[in-house]
Amino acid sequence: MQLPNFLKTPMFQQRYEWITKPLDFMEKAVKQYPDIFTSQILGANKPIIFANHPQAIQEILTNDRKKFTAPGEANKTLQPLVGDYSVMLLDGDRHKRERKLLMPQFHGERMQTYGNLICTITEKVFSQLPQDTIFTARNVTSEISLSVMLEAVFGLYEGERYQQIKYLIIEMLDLFRSPLAFAFLLFPILQKDLGNLSPWGHYLRQREQLDRLLYTEINERRSQSDITNRVDILSLLMSAKDEHGNSLTDKELRDELMTLLIAGYETTATAMAWGLYWIYQKPQVREKLLEELDSMGENPDPISVSRLPYLTAVCNETLRIYPVALATFVREVQEPVELLGYQIEPKSEIWGCIYLLHHREDLYPDSKQFKPERFLERQFSPYEFMPFGGGARRCIGYALAEFEMKLVIAKVVSGYNLALADNQPEKAQRRGVTLAPATGVKMKMQGIRPPQKSVVSAVGK
Template sequence: MQLPNRLKIPSFLQKLYWVVDPVGYMEKAVQQHPDSFTAEIIGFGGNVVFVNHPQAIQEILTNDRKKFAAIGELSRILEPLIGEYSVLLLNGNHHKRQRQLMMPSFHGERLDIYGQLIRNMTEEVCNQLPFDKPLSALDVTQNISMEVILKVVFGLSEGERYRKLKDLVPKFVSEIFSSPLKSSFLFFPFLQQNLGSWSPWGRFIRQRQQIDELLYSEIAERREKNDPERVDILSLLMSAKDEEGQPMTDPELRDELMTLLIAGHETTATAMAWGLYWIHHVPKVREKLLQELDTIGDLKDPMNIFRLPYLGAVCNETLRISPVTIFTLPRAVQEPVTLLGHPLEAGTVVQACIYLTHQREDLYPQPKQFKPERFLEKQFSPYEFLPFGGGVRRCIGDALAQFEMKMVLATILSSYQLSLAGRQPERLQRRGIVLGPANGVKILVKGRRARQESLVTAANALSS
């Protein structure tokens, strides 16, 4: 099969380079082939065509299920983590059904309810932080994100099951995401050998079994004690029914909960840690953002925070310059097509590369600079800015993730004085299937912050 712009690196070295340093791999490739290139990487059994040109991305995402269709190859990597019934791995009508069952739980008026919980949980975590002691911002945001998952998604805030999940899940996530070496067993199947608790795969299997037992116990208890007044996402998923009146099965619920644990916990925590880094790495951004936060009369109203334009721009620029997800889910060509002038045969695997798209000089001048203003000056299309993927495979929890990111950053910045503790600039590093800060974003909490009351008073006067 003739594929465009093939990389001239031996297959095994490509796979190794991809696992150890995906950012370096992509940046080297795009220097040779700016808009698209063919690579051989792990997880697809052969070649994959990466594209980062908006025109090609639009062609792929708007012709989903027709010229391009989602494929199950990704399950080779993700299935051990999230299970075969996850919405991420399903295709066709099965995917459509599962997505329709899940979608209402993440949008609408429920975000306002979740916002109050997120703010309270952020304050509880931050109130326990020591002053003038180097901390990992990623550890802090992971703690907050874990509380959000347990309380907003699972509806758990106390009890033995809550405590066990709070202890087990971070260990499970760390086993996968803490370094490229630890996550390598996902990409190299021959490493998936259960040699006991001392082996990486053995620890992974045992931790997953322990979490499964807790999840199935919670599902069983909810079915026995149905409470229609509960608004947590698990309860809403259990009450949802498809067009034929059928609810999700226990295995389906388990796999969607694991998807939310893995995708919702680590990715959102990583994005928030990056946000804290960039805000403090560029002092004028921090100053401007604090001025905006100080104009809010009532910080306890989640919608006041959610609508702040500069905060939204800061979050978008964070997701642009340091996207958590490297690429969209893979698609397979269904019939011969031409993409960017290159003919592709049926069966060719294509992916939109989020990282490289966000680094295009023609879309984002000076792409290595953190400039939130670009999102106030221009409206980017879904094919130019796609931190949550796109098309029918766009992340189902994107609204909740963005809402959480804004609430947490606003709560921390308005209440505490922070500074970066690390001397070296942060860099993107593979953490399992996501891109995270290599050093975890080292910060110092200098003390409590007093809001600029004059600005708050002026804002109240204008609104009255």
């Protein structure tokens, strides 16, 4: 099979570098082959093409239901976590149907309700941090993100079941955090139930417990008469019907809940921790942001906050410089295609490389510098800036993730005096399939920031 710009480094070295130092691996490769190259990070029989030229990305993502597909099979390592009916594992028409049921739940007027919820949870979590103590931003944003998931997505509030589900989710995801543990997902041969003391056996028992709780919740919800008045995503999904009038089965509901959780909880928490890091690392950014936030007065409406131009630019620049997801899911070539002058044959597998796209000097000069202004000065196309991927598998929760990121950052920066606890620059490190701050961002709580007198913002003018 003809493949563009095959990397010459030995396969094992490529795999090792991709797992341990993914940014160094990609930056070394792109110096040699700037727009597109083929790697062997997944093994000799599974070459992966990394494409980062906007023209190639546009060609792939606008045709990924015809010339290309976005095969669910490529995500099957996640099956033990998300189940067989997860949107991530479905293909073709079933995948389309599932997205149609899921997508509307993350848009429209329900965002207002989620907005109030996000602000209340943020306030609750931050107000409990003792003054003059050091905390890890990522742990705190994880607490917020998980609570938002449980309340907005699962519709669960305080109570025994809420606490049990929260505990089990944290435990289960912890199991897959280290590269060694992640190997259990990569290599099905390791997935042997050798009793509760073996890692896989322990995981299976926790999963059974969690499933029992989720099915009990679903059953109780089905018997409630007020389900149509509820605005959480589980209730909305339970009432949603496809064009044939079919609704989701209990198993499908369970698998989609797990999918949204796995895809949405840690990613959003990491993005928010990065955001806080950059804001407190760059005093000018913080000042400009505070000026904009203070111009909104006390307790501004969440939707208006989410439209603030400088806050939006800060969040975009955060997602650009260290995108939480390094690449899109796999796209597979279906018919002979030409990409950037290279002939690519059917069955070839391609990743749209988000990290390398976001560091193209022709799009983002001084790409290693954090400069939110670039998003005020220029409008980037969806093939130039794509933290949430695109096309057939574009992130389903992107609107919720962006909204949450903006509201949490706005609430924290305007409501508290914080500082970074460490002067060393934060390094980016692989955490499962995401790119996260290596230390989690150590910060110091210095107390409440009193409300400021409203000023007219000069930001963006």
